[in-house]
Amino acid sequence: QLELAKEESRRAFGDDRVLIEKLITNPRHLEVQLLGDRHGNLVHLYERECSIQRNYQKLVEEAPAAWLTTETRDALLDSALKLGNAIQYDSAGTVEFVLDEDTGIPYFMEMNTRLQVEHTVTELVTGLDLVELQLLSASGAALPLSQPDVRLNGWAIEARINCEDPAQGYQPQIGTLEACHEPSGPGLRIDSGVTAGSVVSPYYDSMIAKIMGHGRTRELAAQRLRTGLEQFHIAGVGTNVALLHDILSLPGFLDRPLTTHFMVEHYPEGWQIPEEMGKLARAAAAWMTIFPDAS
Numbered sequence: 497q498l499e500l501a502k503e504e505s506r507r508a509f510g511d512d513r514v515l516i517e518k519l520i521t522n523p524r525h526l527e528v529q530l531l532g533d534r535h536g537n538l539v540h541l542y543e544r545e546c547s548i549q550r551n552y553q554k555l556v557e558e559a560p561a562a563w564l565t566t567e568t569r570d571a572l573l574d575s576a577l578k579l580g581n582a583i584q585y586d587s588a589g590t591v592e593f594v595l596d597e598d599t600g601i602p603y604f605m606e607m608n609t610r611l612q613v614e615h616t617v618t619e620l621v622t623g624l625d626l627v628e629l630q631l632l633s634a635s636g637a638a639l640p641l642s643q644p645d646v647r648l649n650g651w652a653i654e655a656r657i658n659c660e661d662p663a664q665g666y667q668p669q670i671g672t673l674e675a676c677h678e679p680s681g682p683g684l685r686i687d688s689g690v691t692a693g694s695v696v697s698p699y700y701d702s703m704i705a706k707i708m709g710h711g712r713t714r715e716l717a718a719q720r721l722r723t724g725l726e727q728f729h730i731a732g733v734g735t736n737v738a739l740l741h742d743i744l745s746l747p748g749f750l751d752r753p754l755t756t757h758f759m760v761e762h763y764p765e766g767w768q769i770p771e772e773m774g775k776l777a778r779a780a781a782a783w784m785t786i787f788p789d790a791s
Contacts, residue, residue, distance in 0.1 A: 518603070523756050524595040525549065526561055526602065528576035529618045531626070532585040533633040539643045540573050541618050541626075547754040548743065550666070555736075555759075556743060557614035558653040559621045562714055563753040568600045575602060588615075588630040597753055613656065613706065616687060620652035620710040650710060651717040655725065655740040657688075657705040659696045662739040662767045670696050674732030681727075683710045683720040696733050704735075718744050739767050 498514065506512035529541040545561035546554045561569075576591040589609045593602040615626050624646070633639060659669040676692045688705035690696070696704060707728060709721030725741040743749060746762055 522597040527592040535638045559617040617652035651714040652710040654708045658702040661734045669734035677729040679724040679727035
């Protein structure tokens with residue numbers, strides 16, 4: 497196969513050099529948040545776990561990452577800082593890694609030179625406002641903190657709410673939100689840009705909100721996030737809220753390391769609405785059909 501690949505490349509491009517990449521059979525997707533300024537200061541804000549994905553798009557993220565040895569965490573953070581210092585990085589950015597769960601060895605994947613959707617879980621566990629700090633750095637000011645000032649406080653987990661139908665092959669959902677009730681409570685944070693009457697069009701990303709649970713432990717953060725998802729009510733446009741709640745309720749979410757195989761392993765035939773939830777949805781649809789003006 498190698499000789500065939502080299503010959504094809506030689507004929508097509510006049511160059512038979514081949515790049516061989518290491519296959520990681522049990523990968524985790526981890527990333528390290530960096531923050532730098534133009535005065536040579538650079539700090540890490542610890543790591544995030546982003547392994548629960550579909551088609552390489554993140555669904556659930558958390559900070560810090562669970563099931564990491566001290567040696568692996570130190571290797572991640574040190575590698576990210578070395579990269580940032582080597583290029584004299586002076587803004588907010590994320591260094592992304594593929595971690596070999598079998599060996600604990602992290603491999604560099606890419607760097608995103610911006611704030612990411614999941615930066616909010618880092619804000620919750622560090623108590624820092626990353627947007628404010630990025631603007632401060634961009635203005636030429638020095639960061640008002642050093643590495644010893646960055647401390648972790650508890651755990652935070654985020655779920656991305658998308659307008660799609662997971663039970664029907666994740667078909668896009670568009671239309672007008674007839675109702676939108678966002679939850680509130682201890683340890684909950686909601687970032688959204690929609691209200692009742694908002695129109696979800698086909699021209700933009702399907703994500704309409706992010707919901708985060710924060711608590712002293714990972715279990716408490718997951719419990720608060722599940723409660724928030726139960727209380728997040730959207731009508732008029734389908735969403736993936738039920739899928740997200742189901743993911744957080746799986747034993748495999750809490751009792752073993754996450755990998756990028758999570759969705760395939762737990763939903764090999766695709767996700768379907770749990771029977772009881774389906775009965776409730778049909779009952780609600782029947783009620784709204786019979787009494788369309790009922791509140």
